[in-house]
Each structure stands twice: as C-alpha cells, then as structure tokens.
Amino acid sequence: MRIISFCNQKGGVGKTTSAVNLATTVASANKRVLLIDMDPQGNAGTSLGVRAGRGTYELLIGKADLGDVMVCSKVPNLHVVPSSQNLVGAEIELVSKRGREHFLKDRISKTDYDYIFIDSPPSLGFLTINALTASTGVIVPMQCDFFSLEGLVHILGTFRIVRKEFNPQLHLEGLLLTMCDSRTRLGLYMEKEIRQHFGEKVFNTTIPRNIKIAEAPSHGVPGVVFDVRSPGAQAYIALGKEVISYEKKL
Amino acid sequence: MRIISFCNQKGGVGKTTSAVNLATTVASANKRVLLIDMDPQGNAGTSLGVRAGRGTYELLIGKADLGDVMVCSKVPNLHVVPSSQNLVGAEIELVSKRGREHFLKDRISKTDYDYIFIDSPPSLGFLTINALTASTGVIVPMQCDFFSLEGLVHILGTFRIVRKEFNPQLHLEGLLLTMCDSRTRLGLYMEKEIRQHFGEKVFNTTIPRNIKIAEAPSHGVPGVVFDVRSPGAQAYIALGKEVISYEKKL
Ligand SMILES: Nc1ncnc2c1ncn2[C@@H]1O[C@H](COP(=O)(O)OP(=O)(O)OP(=O)(O)O)[C@@H](O)[C@H]1O
Numbered sequence: 373m374r375i376i377s378f379c380n381q382k383g384g385v386g387k388t389t390s391a392v393n394l395a396t397t398v399a400s401a402n403k404r405v406l407l408i409d410m411d412p413q414g415n416a417g418t419s420l421g422v423r424a425g426r427g428t429y430e431l432l433i434g435k436a437d438l439g440d441v442m443v444c445s446k447v448p449n450l451h452v453v454p455s456s457q458n459l460v461g462a463e464i465e466l467v468s469k470r471g472r473e474h475f476l477k478d479r480i481s482k483t484d485y486d487y488i489f490i491d492s493p494p495s496l497g498f499l500t501i502n503a504l505t506a507s508t509g510v511i512v513p514m515q516c517d518f519f520s521l522e523g524l525v526h527i528l529g530t531f532r533i534v535r536k537e538f539n540p541q542l543h544l545e546g547l548l549l550t551m552c553d554s555r556t557r558l559g560l561y562m563e564k565e566i567r568q569h570f571g572e573k574v575f576n577t578t579i580p581r582n583i584k585i586a587e588a589p590s591h592g593v594p595g596v597v598f599d600v601r602s603p604g605a606q607a608y609i610a611l612g613k614e615v616i617s618y619e620k621k622l
Numbered sequence: 623m624r625i626i627s628f629c630n631q632k633g634g635v636g637k638t639t640s641a642v643n644l645a646t647t648v649a650s651a652n653k654r655v656l657l658i659d660m661d662p663q664g665n666a667g668t669s670l671g672v673r674a675g676r677g678t679y680e681l682l683i684g685k686a687d688l689g690d691v692m693v694c695s696k697v698p699n700l701h702v703v704p705s706s707q708n709l710v711g712a713e714i715e716l717v718s719k720r721g722r723e724h725f726l727k728d729r730i731s732k733t734d735y736d737y738i739f740i741d742s743p744p745s746l747g748f749l750t751i752n753a754l755t756a757s758t759g760v761i762v763p764m765q766c767d768f769f770s771l772e773g774l775v776h777i778l779g780t781f782r783i784v785r786k787e788f789n790p791q792l793h794l795e796g797l798l799l800t801m802c803d804s805r806t807r808l809g810l811y812m813e814k815e816i817r818q819h820f821g822e823k824v825f826n827t828t829i830p831r832n833i834k835i836a837e838a839p840s841h842g843v844p845g846v847v848f849d850v851r852s853p854g855a856q857a858y859i860a861l862g863k864e865v866i867s868y869e870k871k872l
Pocket residue numbers: 382383384385386387388389390411415492493494550551552579580581582583585586587589604631632633634744765767768769770
C-alpha cells in the first residue's frame with residue numbers, strides 16, 4: 373500500500389488540487405484509492421462534492437473507525453474521508469498524549485487500499501507531522517515563485533526530521549511544479565533554477581495554470597473530470613502515469 | 623494609530639503581498655508606518671529585503687522590545703519587524719499563559735506610528751488571534767475562487783469571536799479581491815457574487831493578477847517600487863488612497 377501526503381507550509385501552491393486530481397487519475401487506472409483530508413479547511417472533500425459529516429477529526433481522536441467516516445465519491449474506486457473545522461480541535465486534544473505523531477498511522481494501519489493520498493494544511497504542525505508519519509511518500513507541490521523557493525528549506529527540513537524520528541521509510545516522491553506559466557520570464561527562470569538544483573527530485577510533469585482546474589471545485593468534481601481535454605487535466609493524467617510507473621521501480 | 627491585520631486561513635490569497643504593498647504605499651504618503659510579520663514563513667520581511675535577526679518571536683516572548691527588533695527598510699517611513707521559523711515556538715511557550723491573546727497588543731502598546739500593518743499566517747490559531755486582538759481593523763484578502771468563498775465564513779467567524787471576547791473595537795476594513803482575472807468567466811462571476819453578497823464590505827479597488835507583483839519579491843523590493851507603472855502597482859496605490867481616505871470617516 374502506497375500512502376502519499378501532499379505537504380507544503382506555503383499556502384495556495386496546489387496541495388488540495390494535486391491530491392484530488394491525482395487520486396482521481398490513479399483511481400481511474402483501476403487502483404483502489406482513499407483520499408484523507410487532514411486540512412480543517414475541508415477543501416479536498418468539497419472538491420469531490422462530499423459534505424463533511426463525521427470525518428478526519430472523529431477518526432483521529434478515536435470516536436469513529438475508518439469504515440464509519442469513509443464516503444464513496446462519485447469517482448469509481450475513490451473513497452474520501454472529509455474534514456471540517458473541528459479538526460483544529462484534534463491537535464489541542466491529542467498534543468499532550470504519548471505517541472501523538474502516530475495517531476493517523478495507527479488509525480489507518482488495518483485498512484487495505486492500493487493508494488492512500490493525504491491532503492494537508494499550509495503549516496508544519498501536528499496535522500502535517502501526523503500525515504508524514506503515516507506516509508510512505510511525500511509530494512511537495514510548489515509554484516515557480518520566490519516565496520515557494522524560500523519555503524522549500526523548511527518543508528524539506530521537516531521531512532528529514534520525521535524520517536529520522538518517526539518514520540524511516542518516508543521517501544520524497546518529488547517536487548511538483550504547479551500553476552506554471554511558461555510565457556513569463558519568472559516562470560521559465562524559476563523552473564530552470566529548481567530543476568538545476570533538485571534534478572531527479574522534480575517530477576518531469578509540470579502542471580500549467582489552467583482555468584478549468586480552478587473552475588472545477590465549484591462544480592464539485594475534479595478538474596480531470598470537469599474537462600478531461602484541458603491542459604491542466606492532461607498534465608494531472610500524465611502525473612498519474614508517472615506516479616504509478618514509479619511503483620514498478622520500488 | 624491605525625493597526626490593520628491581513629488575515630485569511632486560506633493559503634496563497636495575497637496576504638503578504640497586500641500587507642507589503644499597502645505599507646509601502648501608505649508610507650510614501652508621508653505616514654509613519656510599521657510592518658510586523660506574524661507569519662513564521664517570514665515572507666513580509668524578505669519582500670523588503672530584510673533578513674531576520676531578532677524579530678517577532680523575541681518581541682512576543684519578551685526577550686526584546688520593539689525598538690530592539692525593528693529594522694528600517696529601504697522604503698522611507700517604513701519600519702519592519704521581521705520573523706523567522708522560531709516564531710512557531712512562541713505559541714508553544716505562551717499558549718498556557720493567562721491573557722495569551724494579548725501578548726502582541728501589550729508589546730506594541732507604547733509605540734507611536736500612524737499605521738501598523740500586520741501580516742499573518744494561513745491559519746486561525748494563536749498568531750492570527752494575537753494579530754486580531756492587537757488591531758483596530760482587519761483586511762481579508764481573497765481570490766475570486768471557490769475555496770476562498772468557502773473559507774470566508776471561518777475567518778469572519780473568528781473576526782466576530784475576537785471582537786466579542788478580546789477586542790470590541792476591531793472593525794472589518796474590507797474584503798480585498800486579489801489576483802483577479804477579469805478575462806475569465808469564473809473571475810467575473812465570482813466577483814459579481816461577492817459584491818452582491820457583501821456590498822460595501824468589499825473594497826472598490828480590486829488587484830489584478832500581474833507578473834510584476836510576483837517578480838518583485840525576488841528583487842527584495844515591493845511591487846509598487848519594482849514597477850510603479852504596472853497594473854498591479856497602480857491598483858495597490860489606489861487601495862492605499864482608499865484606506866487613507868477611510869481615515870477621515872472614522
Ligand atoms: N493548475 C492550476 N491552474 C489554475 N488554478 C489552479 C491550479 N491549481 C490550483 N489552482 C487554484 O489555485 C488556488 C490554490 O490551490 P489549492 O487550494 O489547491 O492550494 P493549496 O496548497 O491546497 O492551498 P492551502 O494552502 O490553502 O491548502 C485554488 O483556487 C485552485 O483552484
């Protein structure tokens with residue numbers, strides 16, 4: 373079972389959009405997929421038209437099992453654990469307990485999917501640490517901009533700490549360049565810099581800025597469903613193939 | 623003294639960009655301005671080419687006074703209190719103390735500026751609550767997209783709670799529409815919806831998506847300095863006039 377988190381404390385870089393569209397693409401390749409929303413904003417759930425009843429909060433604090441909170445999405449093979457603002461409370465309730473980094477890992481240890489994708493909030497706190505500790509891999513979405521580049525040192529630092537302290541099998545799946553606009557000098561320059569500096573660690577697939585991707589959430593469907601022929605959807609489909617083909621190398 | 627925070631738990635909506643460019647515009651209108659970075663990412667400081675030495679963390683926990691951590695920026699009349707990742711520690715150290723919401727308010731109570739602007743992180747936790755409690759007003763930057771609209775209920779809910787519990791004088795300066803692209807249907811539709819729903823509470827000035835604004839941080843200067851003639855800079859200048867003219871109505 374591959375468990376992949378989408379993490380970056382920089383806000384608005386496409387964590388949710390990438391988690392939702394990759395989960396959908398991989399599910400359409402006949403893999404059994406679960407998407408867990410570890411962000412109190414709950415954007416991953418609503419991107420799939422799933423309203424939060426009980427969700428990630430109840431799962432984490434042990435008030436419900438995975439089977440109780442998992443919801444079937446409209447996408448075949450894709451199940452979702454939605455979240456809501458009450459998830460903020462999980463940190464306050466669990467932060468002083470022993471093994472607080474392992475709550476999510478323990479709560480999903482008995483389940484059986486081919487892939488689990490986890491969306492995380494724009495922070496490096498308790499919820500993101502839980503996501504990383506439960507994962508086999510992490511994808512770091514980032515934009516081709518200065519603040520994203522600056523913030524990279526912190527998310528990669530947290531990744532190394534979690535791997536050393538809590539989860540030695542955690543692996544960096546890659547940096548994913550999102551909302552790229554190759555028409556601008558900044559976009560081209562930044563992409564070149566990032567590829568030069570991080571080489572293999574950057575996915576070959578980059579995701580272009582594409583209005584259909586931004587429109588899809590208001591229709592409650594993923595971008596790859598909303599308009600499969602759009603450049604954004606095609607890029608996420610290519611990314612799905614890249615992620616699945618990586619499986620063979622493992 | 624007007625103290626204005628930029629808050630929204632939704633990530634990447636232009637909180638930092640708006641705080642930096644508004645602080646610069648208001649400082650160029652001969653007002654004495656202080657910009658405080660309450661986000662551990664430290665993007666407001668680096669947007670002005672200011673590296674963090676001691677900063678917001680030392681100020682909050684009482685290891686330094688405002689005078690020790692304040693730095694002059696290259697922009698006349700604009701001082702900055704930079705931040706860095708150690709700011710994350712302030713919450714852990716202060717969260718169990720009495721009056722924890724008032725630490726920032728107390729630390730800046732004896733100072734004298736015309737305007738203080740405060741950038742906050744993409745969350746509704748301790749740092750944002752401190753910023754709101756210390757403020758006379760709050761600006762909520764948001765993009766014209768579905769997730770921003772969905773998240774609005776939470777930031778406005780937090781605003782009401784802080785006003786009721788900690789800071790009765792807190793006032794909503796307005797919703798600021800950023801990175802607007804009036805060429806897209808989504809952009810036009812969302813702007814219409816937001817203005818219909820929130821009326822007067824939305825600034826007349828909207829900020830267009832403009833590459834010069836995104837390029838400016840890598841040069842360590844605000845967008846309004848990097849390319850004053852650009853549409854993005856002109857919009858922030860117009861916003862500055864709107865915010866200052868509001869002063870007269872107070
Ligand atoms: N390729 C794309 N083209 C156009 N718009 C995009 C693209 N990817 C994401 N967006 C839009 O950009 C905004 C930010 O994306 P998203 O919310 O997925 O980022 P995030 O990292 O999850 O944000 P947060 O830090 O708040 O969790 C959203 O409005 C989304 O619809």
